[in-house]
Amino acid sequence: xxxxxxxxxxxxxxxxxxxxxxxxxxxxxxxxxxxxxxxxxxxxxxxxxxxxxxxxxxxxxxxxxxxxxxxxxxxxxxxxxxxxxxxxxxxxxxxxxxxxxxxxxxxxxxxxxxxxxxxxxxxxxxxxxxxxxxxxxxxxxxxxxxxxxxxxxxxxxxxxxxxxxxxxxxxxxxxxxxxxxxxxxxxxxxxxxxxxxxxxxxxxxxxxxxxxxxxxxxxxxxxxxxxxxxxxxxxxxxxxxxxxxxxxxxxxxxxxxxxxxxxxxxxxxxxxxxxxxxxxxxxxxxxxxxxxxxxxxxxxxxxxxxxxxxxxxxxxxxxxxxxxxxxxxxxxxxxxxxxxxxxxxxxxxxxxxxxxxxxxxx
Amino acid sequence: xxxxxxxxxxxxxxxxxxxxxxxxxxxxxxxxxxxxxxxxxxxxxxxxxxxxxxxxxxxxxxxxxxxxxxxxxxxxxxxxxxxxxxxxxxxxxxxxxxxxxxxxxxxxxxxxxxxxxxxxxxxxxxxxxxxxxxxxxxxxxxxxxxxxxxxxxxxxxxxxxxxxxxxxxxxxxxxxxxxxxxxxxxxxxxxxxxxxxxxxxxxxxxxxxxxxxxxxxxxxxxxxxxxxxxxxxxxxxxxxxxxxxxxxxxxxxxxxxxxxxxxxxxxxxxxxxxxxxxxxxxxxxxxxxxxxxxxxxxxxxxxxxxxxxxxxxxxxxxxxxxxxxxxxxxxxxxxxxxxxxxxxxxxxxxxxxxxxxxxxxx
DNA sequence: TATTAGCACTCGAAATAAATGAGTGCTAAC
DNA sequence: GTTAGCACTCATTTATTTCGAGTGCTAATA
Numbered sequence: 216x217x218x219x220x221x222x223x224x225x226x227x228x229x230x231x232x233x234x235x236x237x238x239x240x241x242x243x244x245x246x247x248x249x250x251x252x253x254x255x256x257x258x259x260x261x262x263x264x265x266x267x268x269x270x271x272x273x274x275x276x277x278x279x280x281x282x283x284x285x286x287x288x289x290x291x292x293x294x295x296x297x298x299x300x301x302x303x304x305x306x307x308x309x310x311x312x313x314x315x316x317x318x319x320x321x322x323x324x325x326x327x328x329x330x331x332x333x334x335x336x337x338x339x340x341x342x343x344x345x346x347x348x349x350x351x352x353x354x355x356x357x358x359x360x361x362x363x364x365x366x367x368x369x370x371x372x373x374x375x376x377x378x379x380x381x382x383x384x385x386x387x388x389x390x391x392x393x394x395x396x397x398x399x400x401x402x403x404x405x406x407x408x409x410x411x412x413x414x415x416x417x418x419x420x421x422x423x424x425x426x427x428x429x430x431x432x433x434x435x436x437x438x439x440x441x442x443x444x445x446x447x448x449x450x451x452x453x454x455x456x457x458x459x460x461x462x463x464x465x466x467x468x469x470x471x472x473x474x475x476x477x478x479x480x481x482x483x484x485x486x487x488x489x490x491x492x493x494x495x496x497x498x499x500x501x502x503x504x505x506x507x508x509x510x511x512x513x514x515x516x517x518x519x520x521x522x523x524x525x526x527x528x529x530x531x532x533x534x535x536x537x538x539x540x541x542x543x544x545x546x547x548x549x550x551x552x553x554x555x556x557x558x559x560x561x562x563x564x565x566x567x568x569x570x571x572x573x574x575x576x577x
Numbered sequence: 578x579x580x581x582x583x584x585x586x587x588x589x590x591x592x593x594x595x596x597x598x599x600x601x602x603x604x605x606x607x608x609x610x611x612x613x614x615x616x617x618x619x620x621x622x623x624x625x626x627x628x629x630x631x632x633x634x635x636x637x638x639x640x641x642x643x644x645x646x647x648x649x650x651x652x653x654x655x656x657x658x659x660x661x662x663x664x665x666x667x668x669x670x671x672x673x674x675x676x677x678x679x680x681x682x683x684x685x686x687x688x689x690x691x692x693x694x695x696x697x698x699x700x701x702x703x704x705x706x707x708x709x710x711x712x713x714x715x716x717x718x719x720x721x722x723x724x725x726x727x728x729x730x731x732x733x734x735x736x737x738x739x740x741x742x743x744x745x746x747x748x749x750x751x752x753x754x755x756x757x758x759x760x761x762x763x764x765x766x767x768x769x770x771x772x773x774x775x776x777x778x779x780x781x782x783x784x785x786x787x788x789x790x791x792x793x794x795x796x797x798x799x800x801x802x803x804x805x806x807x808x809x810x811x812x813x814x815x816x817x818x819x820x821x822x823x824x825x826x827x828x829x830x831x832x833x834x835x836x837x838x839x840x841x842x843x844x845x846x847x848x849x850x851x852x853x854x855x856x857x858x859x860x861x862x863x864x865x866x867x868x869x870x871x872x873x874x875x876x877x878x879x880x881x882x883x884x885x886x887x888x889x890x891x892x893x894x895x896x897x898x899x900x901x902x903x904x905x906x907x908x909x910x911x912x913x914x915x916x917x918x919x920x921x922x923x924x925x926x927x928x929x930x931x932x933x934x935x936x937x938x939x
Numbered sequence: 940t941a942t943t944a945g946c947a948c949t950c951g952a953a954a955t956a957a958a959t960g961a962g963t964g965c966t967a968a969c
Numbered sequence: 970g971t972t973a974g975c976a977c978t979c980a981t982t983t984a985t986t987t988c989g990a991g992t993g994c995t996a997a998t999a
Contacts, residue, residue, distance in 0.1 A: 241991050256943050259992070277949045277991050355715045355727065363735055365717065365727055373725055373737045451814055452836055455829035463825060467817035474814055603962050618972050621963070639962050639978045 218268065218289075224251055225261050226270055227294040230282050234534050237458045239279030284497035284531060287509070291494050291535050298536045300544060308333065308541065312548045322553075324447040326525055330545060331450030334527050334538050337470075339479055339512075342523035343444035343486070344370070348404055349434055352396040359383040364433050369402075370519055374437045382424050395420050396430060405438040448473045459530040472504040473528060479510060486524055489516035489550050492539045497531045507531060511538050513546035517553035525549070580630065580651075586613055587623050588632055589656040592644050596896050599820045601641030646859035646893060649871070653856050653897050660898045662906060670695065670903065674910045684915075685885070686809040692887050692907060693812030696900050699832075701841055701874075704885035705806035705848070706732070710766055711796055714758040721745040726795050731764075732881055736799045744786050757782050758792060767800040810835045821892040834866040835890060841872060848886055851878035851912050854901045859893045869893060873900050875908035879915035887911070 218226075228249035232240040242262060246255040262280055265271045270286035273279075282290065300308070311333070315325045327340035348369045355363040360383060365375045395416055400408065408431055417427040451470040460466040473479070481501045487493055495510040511533065512526030525545055527538060580588075587607065594602040594610065604624060608617040624642055627633045632648035635641075644652065662670070673695070677687045689702035710731045717725040722745060727737045757778055762770065770793055779789040813832040822828040835841070843863045849855055857872040873895065874888030887907055889900060 239991090243991075254943050255991095256945095257941085260942090263993080273992090275950060276993095277951070277989090279991065351719065353717045353725070353727075357713065357729070363715070363727065363729065365715075365725065365737060367719070367725065367739070371739055373739050375727060375735045375737050377729070377733055377735050450836070452829060452832040455825045455832070461825050463817045463823050463828065466825065467814060470814040470817070474812070601962090605962075616972050617962095618974095619970085622971090625964080635963085637979060638964095639960095639980075641962065 241279035336527040487514035513542035515546040515549040603641035698889040849876035875904035877908040877911040
């Protein structure tokens with residue numbers, strides 16, 4: 216059955232109201248509030264049909280209506296009016312983002328914390344880099360048994376490691392290795408560091424002590440660590456703000472799932488296109504623990520291979536529009552800031568594209 | 578009034594039972610369980626006196642007795658029988674500690690997580706180093722506008738920073754500065770890096786570009802960061818396991834206090850002597866938010882200036898003995914492991930000294 | 940044909956009442 | 970000093986009632 220314009224209006228009104236109050240909404244309230252010129256009886260008829268169509272449900276016979284996941288999906292896809300952030304909000308967000316990003320470089324966790332603060336929901340942040348390579352090796356000779364490996368990555372971050380050896384090395388060997396690594400191990404990825412390469416380098420350097428493999432191992436470790444997606448979940452306790460989590464057991468279950476680093480997005484799911492906001496509603500989630508919660512994530516892409524996500528988790532009754540705007544804004548800010556560009560321009564957050572899993576898995 | 582031997586036994590029995598069940602304990606249950614050869618009537622008389630003395634209280638007239646903070650204090654100081662960990666537990670703890678410590682170097686947060694897992698309470702870990710100094714500087718020339726500062730601290734950790742300059746430097750200057758910093762900035766603490774020292778170095782190096790201050794600033798930053806106590810709180814959500822936190826608001830209040838990095842120990846309180854376990858019961862805590870919770874912390878001291886704490890937070894009804902043993906064991910493990918000694922020996926955890934704030938602040 | 944007023948009906952939530960029983964304090968006997 | 974006995978208290982549990990928001994349906998209306 217096609218859904219009429221009026222039904223859409225009513226559905227939207229129900230969702231809006233329910234998001235606000237967390238209480239089933241009845242025909243009378245709708246007739247009064249939402250400015251659709253018809254009586255509660257008419258609305259009752261429409262509501263009954265919306266229930267038939269699967270967009271709404273009744274907790275019990277004599278209660279108002281509550282949106283089903285399908286109802287939310289419809290709302291998110293078609294009905295919800297995309298919020299624009301006010302100028303003040305924009306300023307505020309910008310300021311706080313700037314501050315976080317300038318402070319230190321544990322950015323992912325900080326960004327997650329920020330998102331959680333701003334939305335008052337548990338938040339997640341995820342970041343990964345593709346195609347990480349090393350740009351430069353320096354090996355510092357400290358003493359006969361000690362040296363420091365310093366590598367500079369293609370995005371100009373620097374990593375180091377102190378190596379203690381049971382055997383003595385001379386400074387010349389260290390210098391030689393440094394040169395060789397700069398020649399053969401720069402500009403290549405994790406997977407290109409093969410045993411063959413290591414062996415040939417070892418032979419060429421005339422290294423009988425296994426230094427080559429120590430350095431190569433470190434290089435691989437750094438590349439792997441850097442490329443591995445890092446994820447942070449923060450603010451789990453904010454779940455307790457939500458009436459649907461007043462049951463401590465229910466709250467605890469989800470909170471420990473979130474804390475335990477369980478998958479929030481389908482494993483292997485790609486990070487999405489930049490500036491895209493995705494919404495997963497209730498049963499659309501793959502993780503059993505999230506089946507009656509919703510997830511909203513925004514993707515960012517810094518351009519230099521660093522991509523990531525920021526998102527929040529909450530009950531299906533979330534203010535999708537407001538949260539999507541904020542997350543989208545943050546994600547765009549990140550794209551710009553991490554990409555090394557200048558500070559974000561206000562108003563740029565309007566390119567809000569909402570996309571979601573539309574398959575009906577109820 | 579002096580507390581008789583029998584009263585002590587009864588008090589201990591009440592606390593033990595209450596810790597177990599979280600329910601007020603009555604005279605009858607005590608007469609049956611605790612093997613003190615007297616009837617419930619006698620015990621009732623004793624209980625009434627224990628209430629008078631302030632060690633117990635009644636939620637209401639016709640309920641059993643519950644320990645007051647003073648009662649817990651007495652229990653912790655005198656009555657509780659110090660648990661020894663079983664051999665299996667020791668093994669288990671050792672194994673898990675080893676694993677954590679070997680894995681990576683984000684130790685404090687990991688140790689906190691471990692403590693939380695083992696006790697099933699929110700846990701905190703705090704660590705600080707005194708007298709940090711730099712052992713060695715290396716400055717790597719990358720290109721005319723870029724160099725990397727690498728410093729090695731007295732505990733052999735290495736820190737680095739990439740510096741981009743708007744002006745050009747030549748390799749000679751960098752070399753010169755490297756030498757000078759190794760001569761004048763090693764072996765000194767944060768506070769010894771004075772403007773005077775920086776100025777004189779700058780002049781001596783004939784550095785008109787301000788490189789000296791950049792490097793000195795980094796040195797100071799590293800020293801300050803390293804010396805500043807780092808604190809971690811993890812597993813806040815485990816509070817929800819406790820019946821006294823079934824009220825979501827109460828739980829939320831404490832959880833967000835913990836997450837927000839609020840003081841758990843009195844600010845400025847020293848880290849305590851190694852192998853000492855401190856217990857703060859209810860109102861003994863300074864933070865308003867902790868007034869009806871208890872904190873148990875164990876101190877460790879790695880010997881090289883690294884000191885710290887691990888502890889847990891929970892309701893006043895906690896299994897003080899069991900938790901103190903576990904924390905003490907972990908702390909001793911840390912003292913040994915961080916101090917660079919060999920792996921901990923089993924059985925060494927018996928030196929369990931419990932000390933606490935004994936002032937009666939009820 | 941679509942809308943609406945009217946009304947009986949449903950059913951959860953809130954309020955009220957009654958029953959239960961664990962645990963007490965006190966008294967009197969041992 | 971200890972204990973059996975007993976009346977009493979009071980939170981908790983269970984049962985009962987009341988209340989009202991909201992419904993579905995019918996019949997009148999535009």
